[in-house]
Amino acid sequence: xxxxxxxxxxxxxxxxxxxxxxxxxxxxxxxxxxxxxxxxxxxxxxxxxxxxxxxxxxxxxxxxxxxxxxxxxxxxxxxxxxxxxxxxxxxxxxxxxxxxxxxxxxxxxxxxxxxxxxxxxxxxxxxxxxxxxxxxxxxxxxxxxxxxxxxxxxxxxxxxxxxxxxxxxxxxxxxxxxxxxxxxxxxxxxxxxxxxxxxxxxxxxxxxxxxxxxxxxxxxxxxxxxxxx
Numbered sequence: 001x002x003x004x005x006x007x008x009x010x011x012x013x014x015x016x017x018x019x020x021x022x023x024x025x026x027x028x029x030x031x032x033x034x035x036x037x038x039x040x041x042x043x044x045x046x047x048x049x050x051x052x053x054x055x056x057x058x059x060x061x062x063x064x065x066x067x068x069x070x071x072x073x074x075x076x077x078x079x080x081x082x083x084x085x086x087x088x089x090x091x092x093x094x095x096x097x098x099x100x101x102x103x104x105x106x107x108x109x110x111x112x113x114x115x116x117x118x119x120x121x122x123x124x125x126x127x128x129x130x131x132x133x134x135x136x137x138x139x140x141x142x143x144x145x146x147x148x149x150x151x152x153x154x155x156x157x158x159x160x161x162x163x164x165x166x167x168x169x170x171x172x173x174x175x176x177x178x179x180x181x182x183x184x185x186x187x188x189x190x191x192x193x194x195x196x197x198x199x200x201x202x203x204x205x206x207x208x209x210x211x212x213x214x215x216x217x218x219x220x221x222x223x224x225x226x227x228x229x
Contacts, residue, residue: 007105008079011043014102019073019211021218022053022098026067033218034060038072039097046104052088052096056222059096061088070100073214074207079106114145114210117217123165123173125151134164142216144209146197148184155180155194163196171208176201 020036034053041048048070052059062068066085071078086099118141124134140148155161159180165173177199184193201209 006108008108010046010079010081010102010104010106013074013079013106013108014038014041014043014048014072016040019214020050021071021073021214022050022062023069023071024062024066025069027063030060030062030066033221034062035215035218036098039091039095046101047086048100048102049091050098050100052098061096062098063088068100070102072106073211078109080109081106114143115213115217116141116143117213117220119216119220121147121165121167123149123163125149125161125163125178126175127159127161140193142213144198144201144206144213146178146181146195148193149196150187150191150193152191154192157182160199161196163198167212171212 016038018038020038022034022036024030024032024034032055034055036050036053039049039051050070053062054060062085064085064087067082068085069080069082071080081103083100083102086101088098089096091097119139121139121142123137123139125137126132126134135151135153137149137151140150142148157180161178161180162175163173163178164175167173178196179199180194181197182195184195186192198209
């Protein structure tokens with residue numbers, strides 16, 4: 001994975017609803033990565049209101065003074081800054097929140113290609129006509145740009161397929177165009193592996209896929225941490 005960084009104005013990139021990862025470095029007993037999102041932002045006071053961070057679905061009211069790195073996830077980049085928690089609690093509507101200050105400029109970590117994670121997911125594909133029956137596949141890895149898929153049939157590099165996957169409650173691929181870009185070997189079972197590139201991905205779908213991969217990566221890291229503990 002290649003990266004490059006630059007500084008960008010916070011007012012140009014922070015928006016309510018963006019996915020956020022809060023990486024806590026202190027206190028030691030809270031170290032780890034937590035899911036969150038941008039709830040509200042006050043650019044005059046440089047105040048960022050986050051939905052209260054969660055770990056494995058449980059809300060964690062990070063105490064005042066907790067040192068952390070905030071990562072705001074966008075479709076092609078992550079915007080980061082270091083800060084400390086001002087307070088955790090509920091807003092006037094009773095919504096659980098955590099407040100932090102942010103600098104005028106954030107570090108933009110630009111990803112030159114999509115993050116790929118090793119994950120087993122089930123999906124279905126067809127080669128051409130919608131009347132053609134769907135064929136099952138499983139993934140060996142997945143990214144917002146494509147996947148490594150395992151199938152029973154022989155496919156050809158350059159061939160177009162149409163992918164259907166139920167990734168989570170709010171994210172589904174239905175007849176998503178994709179191209180076979182490489183042969184990746186044959187398993188002992190006789191199944192074949194192919195590298196696949198998604199085609200004609202809209203900016204909104206790309207952002208959802210990037211967020212999905214990022215969250216899955218965090219879930220796997222937290223699971224590994226829990227298994228060790």
